[in-house]
Amino acid sequence: MKAELNAENKTLNIQQEITFFNQSNDTLTSIVLNDWNNAFSTKNTPLAKRFSDEFYRGFHLAKEEERGSTKKLILLDANKSVLLWERTDKNPDLIEVKLTENLLPNQKVVLQLTYVTKIPSDKFTKYGYNNSGTIHLKNWFLTPARYENHNFIRYSNTNLDDIANAYSSFEIDLKVPKNSEAISDLKSSKSSANETFLNYKLSGNNRTNFSVIIEPKSSFESYKNSAVEVLTDLKNNKLNTIQKAIVIDRVVNFTNDLIGKYPHEKIIVSQTDYERNPFYGLNQLPSFISPFPDEFLFEIKFLKTYLNEYLKTSLQLDPRKDNWIYDGLQVYAMMKYMDENHPNTKMMGSASNIKLLKSFNLVNIGFNEQYSYFYMLMARKNLDQPLGDSKNTLIKFNEQIASKYRAGLSILFLDDYLQNDAVTTSIRQFYNQNQIKQVSRTDFETILKSNTDKDINWFFNIIINSRAIIDYKFSSVSKTKDSITFSVINRTGTPIPIPIYGTKKGVVVFKQWLDIEERDSTFTIQRKGADKIILNLKNEVPEYNLRNNWKKLDGFFPNNRPVKFVFMKDLEDPYYNQVLYVPTLSYNLYDGLTPGMRLHNKTILDKPFTFDLNPSYSTKSNNLSGSASFVVNQNYRNTTLYNARYSLSGSYFHYAQDATYLKLNPTIQLRIREPNFRDNRKQLILFRQVIVNKEKSAFVTDNSPSNYSIFDARYVNSKTEVTNHFNFSSDVQISSNFGKVTGEIEYRKLFENNRQINLRFYAGSFLYNKTASDFFSFALDRPTDYLFDYNYFGRSESTGFFSQQHIMAEGGFKSKIATPYANKWITSLNASVSVWNWIEVYGDVGFIKNRGQNEKFVYDSGIRLNLVTDYFELYFPIYSNNGWEIAQNNYNEKVRFIVTFSPKTLINLFNRKWF
Numbered sequence: 001m002k003a004e005l006n007a008e009n010k011t012l013n014i015q016q017e018i019t020f021f022n023q024s025n026d027t028l029t030s031i032v033l034n035d036w037n038n039a040f041s042t043k044n045t046p047l048a049k050r051f052s053d054e055f056y057r058g059f060h061l062a063k064e065e066e067r068g069s070t071k072k073l074i075l076l077d078a079n080k081s082v083l084l085w086e087r088t089d090k091n092p093d094l095i096e097v098k099l100t101e102n103l104l105p106n107q108k109v110v111l112q113l114t115y116v117t118k119i120p121s122d123k124f125t126k127y128g129y130n131n132s133g134t135i136h137l138k139n140w141f142l143t144p145a146r147y148e149n150h151n152f153i154r155y156s157n158t159n160l161d162d163i164a165n166a167y168s169s170f171e172i173d174l175k176v177p178k179n180s181e182a183i184s185d186l187k188s189s190k191s192s193a194n195e196t197f198l199n200y201k202l203s204g205n206n207r208t209n210f211s212v213i214i215e216p217k218s219s220f221e222s223y224k225n226s227a228v229e230v231l232t233d234l235k236n237n238k239l240n241t242i243q244k245a246i247v248i249d250r251v252v253n254f255t256n257d258l259i260g261k262y263p264h265e266k267i268i269v270s271q272t273d274y275e276r277n278p279f280y281g282l283n284q285l286p287s288f289i290s291p292f293p294d295e296f297l298f299e300i301k302f303l304k305t306y307l308n309e310y311l312k313t314s315l316q317l318d319p320r321k322d323n324w325i326y327d328g329l330q331v332y333a334m335m336k337y338m339d340e341n342h343p344n345t346k347m348m349g350s351a352s353n354i355k356l357l358k359s360f361n362l363v364n365i366g367f368n369e370q371y372s373y374f375y376m377l378m379a380r381k382n383l384d385q386p387l388g389d390s391k392n393t394l395i396k397f398n399e400q401i402a403s404k405y406r407a408g409l410s411i412l413f414l415d416d417y418l419q420n421d422a423v424t425t426s427i428r429q430f431y432n433q434n435q436i437k438q439v440s441r442t443d444f445e446t447i448l449k450s451n452t453d454k455d456i457n458w459f460f461n462i463i464i465n466s467r468a469i470i471d472y473k474f475s476s477v478s479k480t481k482d483s484i485t486f487s488v489i490n491r492t493g494t495p496i497p498i499p500i501y502g503t504k505k506g507v508v509v510f511k512q513w514l515d516i517e518e519r520d521s522t523f524t525i526q527r528k529g530a531d532k533i534i535l536n537l538k539n540e541v542p543e544y545n546l547r548n549n550w551k552k553l554d555g556f557f558p559n560n561r562p563v564k565f566v567f568m569k570d571l572e573d574p575y576y577n578q579v580l581y582v583p584t585l586s587y588n589l590y591d592g593l594t595p596g597m598r599l600h601n602k603t604i605l606d607k608p609f610t611f612d613l614n615p616s617y618s619t620k621s622n623n624l625s626g627s628a629s630f631v632v633n634q635n636y637r638n639t640t641l642y643n644a645r646y647s648l649s650g651s652y653f654h655y656a657q658d659a660t661y662l663k664l665n666p667t668i669q670l671r672i673r674e675p676n677f678r679d680n681r682k683q684l685i686l687f688r689q690v691i692v693n694k695e696k697s698a699f700v701t702d703n704s705p706s707n708y709s710i711f712d713a714r715y716v717n718s719k720t721e722v723t724n725h726f727n728f729s730s731d732v733q734i735s736s737n738f739g740k741v742t743g744e745i746e747y748r749k750l751f752e753n754n755r756q757i758n759l760r761f762y763a764g765s766f767l768y769n770k771t772a773s774d775f776f777s778f779a780l781d782r783p784t785d786y787l788f789d790y791n792y793f794g795r796s797e798s799t800g801f802f803s804q805q806h807i808m809a810e811g812g813f814k815s816k817i818a819t820p821y822a823n824k825w826i827t828s829l830n831a832s833v834s835v836w837n838w839i840e841v842y843g844d845v846g847f848i849k850n851r852g853q854n855e856k857f858v859y860d861s862g863i864r865l866n867l868v869t870d871y872f873e874l875y876f877p878i879y880s881n882n883g884w885e886i887a888q889n890n891y892n893e894k895v896r897f898i899v900t901f902s903p904k905t906l907i908n909l910f911n912r913k914w915f
Contacts, residue, residue, distance in 0.1 A: 001141065003117075004175040004197070005214065010065075010129050012117040014141060021108045024147055028103040030096050031111070032152035034165060036139035039093040039157035040068030040120040043723075043752050046093070046156040051124070052722040053680060054396055055913040059124050060722055061754055068120030068128065070142070078110040093157045095142065113142060125159050126272050133180075136272050137212040139163055146208075148318070148438075155320055160391050160399070161276070161312070162319035165208040167438075172202040174212070181218040183231060185266045185313075186210050204264065207313070211268045220268075223248045228262045232269040234305070236298040247299045251306055254337055258424065259329065260431040263314050267306070274305045280401050281347070281370065291349030296342070300334075307333050315431070316438040323391040324407045324464060325444055329427065331408020332415075335368045342367065359566060361573040371405040372539045373571055373605070378402040379469060379544055380606035382635040382642050383915060385677055388441070388465040395677050397914040409542050410463045414448075414456065416540045417497055417513060422451040458495055463542075467637065468494045472535050473548035484533060484553065485524045488514065492544070501537040502530030508537070527553075546574040572603040584614055589794035589802050590654035592620030608633055618654065625660075627651040645669040651788070656796045659697035663788045665690055681719040688712050690787050700796050702784070704775035710735040710787065720912075723750045738776050739767035742810075748869075756834040760812060765825040769851075777821040780811035780828070780848060780858060791900070799893075806875060806896035813844045814896045815860035815880040822848035832864050840864040842875065873898040 001016040022028055039047035043060055051059040075083040075097055084098040103109050117140055122128035127138040144166040145152045153164040175197045176182050182190075186204040193199040204210060213220070219233040223245050230248050256262070279300055290297065307330045317325055338345065346352035347370040348363040357363045365373075378384040378398060385398050387407050394403055415423035426448045433439055433447070445460055462468050471491040478485045484502070500523075502510040509528045514521070535549040543549070564576040572578070582598040596616025601607065610633075615626040629649035636642050647667045655661045665688055672683035691709045711734045718727040725748035732741050742764035750756045764778050771777075775784050782803070785795055790809065794802025806814060812830040828846030835841055843861040850856075860880030866873055875896040877885040885894055 002173045005177065007177050007180065010119045012119065012140065014115055014117060016113040016142065018111040018144065019108055020111065020144055022103045022105055025105050026150055028099065030098050032145040032154060033095040033097060033142045034145050034163055035070050035087065035095050035142050036093050036157040036163055037068050037117055038070040040124065041092065046158050050158040053678065055722055057722050060750060062121065066121040069118045071116045071118065073113065073115040076112040091154060091156050094154055117141065126276050133216045135214040143168065158392055162323065162391050163209065164319060167206050167208055167316065169205040170203060170207065174200040174202060176200065176214055180214050180216060183213045183218055183220050184210060185231065185264065185268045187265065213270065225249050225252060227252050227256050229266045230269060231266060233271050234269060234274060234298065234301055235271050236294060238294040239298055243295055244298065247295065247302060251303050255307065255310060255333065258333055258336060260428055262310055263435060267309055267313065269302060269305045269309060273309060274301050277308055277400065279304050291351040303334060303337055316434050318440065320391045322441045324387040325441060327404040328407035328411045331371065331405055332411040335408060335412055338367050359564065361571045365571065369539065371409055372542060375402045375406040375409065375542055376605050382637065383677065384467055386465055386467050393678060395915060406542055413540045413542065414459055418452045418454060426451050462494055462496060468492065469544040469637065470494050470496050470541055471544045472498050474551050477551045479527060479553050482527055483524055484527050485522065486533065487522045496541060498536055498541050501534045502528055503532050503534060504529050505531065549574065570603055572605045578603060584616065586616065587793065588653065589797065590620065590657055591618035591625055594618050594625060596626055606633065621654055625653045640672050640675065641670055642673050643671040655694065656697040656700045658699060659695040661788065662693045663690065680721055684716040686714040692788065702775050703773035708735060737770045741765060741767060758832045760830040762810060762812060763827045766823065769823055774821040774823060777823045778810055778826040780820045781813040781816055783807060783810045804893065804896050806898050811846060813860055814862060814875040815877045815882060815885060817858050817881050819848060819856055823851055824849040838866045840866050871900045
């Protein structure tokens with residue numbers, strides 16, 4: 001390949017010759033080439049759709065010159081005959097070349113290609129060009145796809161680093177401007193081409209991919225030992241070259257000893273690759289509060305990135321289907337490395353030495369223990385996925401964190417169970433076999449089984465290929481001075497071996513593996529002075545619930561967990577009943593600033609039962625207020641109905657200056673999801689009884705009842721992405737004095753020209769209405785909120801600043817029309833269209849019908865400042881049924897606003913890309 005960089009246009013002019021050797025037993029009529037750079041060419045590629053799914057707007061809003069593409073492609077055979085080729089709309093990053101003659105087994109064909117590669121900006125995937133002049137090339141040229149099982153592997157680029165290239169040998173002449181340097185993990189030599197260009201000759205054998213980084217001045221340092229030359233630009237300005245060399249040498253030698261020698265002469269460990277796959281936890285901490293020494297931070301970053309590059313470059317696995325092996329070996333090696341080199345390091349580093357924090361389980365757990373908590377985070381949310389699933393089917397948190405960590409835990413678990421280095425021996429054999437032929441998970445399984453006499457089918461059938469959860473508990477325990485007899489219940493029926501420990505004053509006195517295949521198995525073992533027996537003490541088995549894993553052998557109350565009060569938030573501690581306390585501060589016009597103390601048991605991991613009590617003090621009314629909730633969660637593992645939530649909640653606040661309300665709300669909520677976890681479609685069915693008791697107010701004269709009870713049934717079906725949002729909901733409310741039914745459709749579309757349109761249609765009708773006021777009527781612009789669902793700052797205000805708060809509900813109008821309510825039926829259409837950035841034009845139209853009156857047509861229009869959709873917006877009315885509002889007096893009182901202060905709501909805005 002000859003490639004010449006045009007630094008100004010960010011393009012590479014490429015002349016390429018591919019000699020394709022058909023080593024299969026099939027006769028080929030075409031060859032598939034991976035053209036992953038072309039995935040950046042439009043807003044409709046699989047890559048663009050992946051970005052939209054994960055709520056990344058940057059790619060859709062990018063300028064055309066920031067995108068990448070492959071253009072001006074000409075394909076010839078060895079006889080200079082033009083070859084036909086095609087790329088489909090479904091796979092625009094694959095090219096199928098039609099051969100003029102059939103390619104028989106063990107024959108070769110030569111393809112000659114000429115094309116231009118447009119390099120994308122690195123802001124999308126961190127690969128590409130940046131404003132400082134650095135270009136990090138990844139998947140930038142055309143190369144044959146891997147041929148396997150009688151077909152070419154046709155994987156599209158979805159930003160997962162799982163390109164399935166055929167193994168190739170490369171010879172490349174790369175021309176770059178003379179003021180640049182090229183760094184590569186291929187063999188490299190440099191010469192001067194002319195006054196303006198440098199020429200690099202790059203070569204390498206038996207590779208699927210390689211890196212090339214072009215910089216104005218190289219930021220890479222070279223470290224070489226007897227095994228490999230390491231080129232790295234990992235950032236850590238506080239370490240000198242010698243300190244880095246010691247760390248790098250230790251990691252390289254450890255990896256060689258554990259797995260095998262790296263097959264190439266050079267390896268690149270770049271800051272870019274680390275930032276794409278950081279060590280989550282460490283990467284979230286600002287450097288000035290880091291609880292880890294600088295050398296340790298560099299070491300763990302280098303270890304993770306080196307292992308990732310080492311495995312991806314040297315293993316010939318299918319990087320999409322068999323990704324769990326890459327992840328498992330990486331995390332397994334990291335855990336082994338930590339046990340060997342930093343056995344006493346805690347998850348929170350030096351923070352574990354601070355006496356004030358000693359009560360937090362978060363700071364007491366070991367560094368390697370954190371991996372199981374990341375997996376459990378998803379398992380408790382019922383969002384975990386089988387490790388053996390293809391990488392492109394995993395939701396982002398599983399792909400980058402939870403599944404990766406569980407894969408490593410699972411291999412460590414098997415290692416602990418099999419003993420005698422059976423797993424490490426198998427890994428070395430698998431790695432060596434990989435140097436000879438292309439391998440798969442089947443080869444790994446065969447090698448593991450050959451190195452043990454134990455039956456380990458359960459490891460692959462359950463741990464790898466299913467999402468079955470594991471949960472063991474003691475049922476009965478009896479003891480004598482010398483022995484312990486106990487029964488263990490397998491609560492989920494998953495036949496997995498589990499270790500039992502005996503401890504005396506916290507020190508392990510025995511450990512034994514239980515090969516449990518049936519429920520309610522009974523065992524008798526020697527006591528050896530133990531005062532407590534614990535299942536899965538060190539969490540070797542990725543178990544769902546550790547709170548039922550231990551029994552005291554002394555004392556009258558064998559399992560009496562003491563209560564532990566913890567400030568703010570903590571990890572679950574199986575040996576305590578944790579009560580978390582958090583100071584709170586809320587505000588509404590009638591209660592004023594409302595400080596309180598929230599008491600709850602919601603640790604970082606979800607629980608089957610939670611309580612949340614938030615007593616508070618209203619500074620304006622000088623009395624107590626607050627809220628409380630009690631929730632039971634039930635997960636269903638293998639159905640589209642994946643969660644049932646039963647709750648009882650209540651709240652007590654002021655709804656006017658002189659009057660309070662008490663709301664009780666028993667609820668059943670059913671959540672439904674698609675079998676494909678990556679599908680953003682969610683459905684919800686909700687049944688609740690809303691019971692309200694209100695004091696009478698001298699300031700509110702709406703003739704509303706003091707006490708009422710309403711049954712509410714609701715269905716919601718929504719699907720949200722960056723480019724499209726659709727939401728349908730219907731609602732039925734039944735009470736003694738009225739019944740109503742409503743429906744709502746929301747649609748939001750971001751077009752390719754970056755214009756956005758928002759549409760909302762709402763319709764509602766009373767089934768019967770015996771009420772004498774408009775308290776339960778449909779509202780055109782400001783619902784009365786008789787269910788007390790909305791976060792009004794001044795819910796009873798009809799004038800002044802607080803009356804200008806807008807809630808997008810019911811009619812959804814922004815202007816205050818003379819007839820604001822409908823006691824028969826209502827329809828409305830709300831629309832807005834973007835004009836420039838977050839500035840939009842809005843318009844609302846509708847009909848309202850009251851008893852004894854003709855239906856009335858209503859409308860309004862104005863400017864919307866859509867700063868953060870649904871969280872911070874401003875509306876400036878211009879024209880409505882009221883006339884030209886912008887020209888009327890007191891215009892500032894007509895402006896409406898949406899403001900959300902709820903931390904949970906705002907956090908969900910940022911979390912949605914992960915789940």
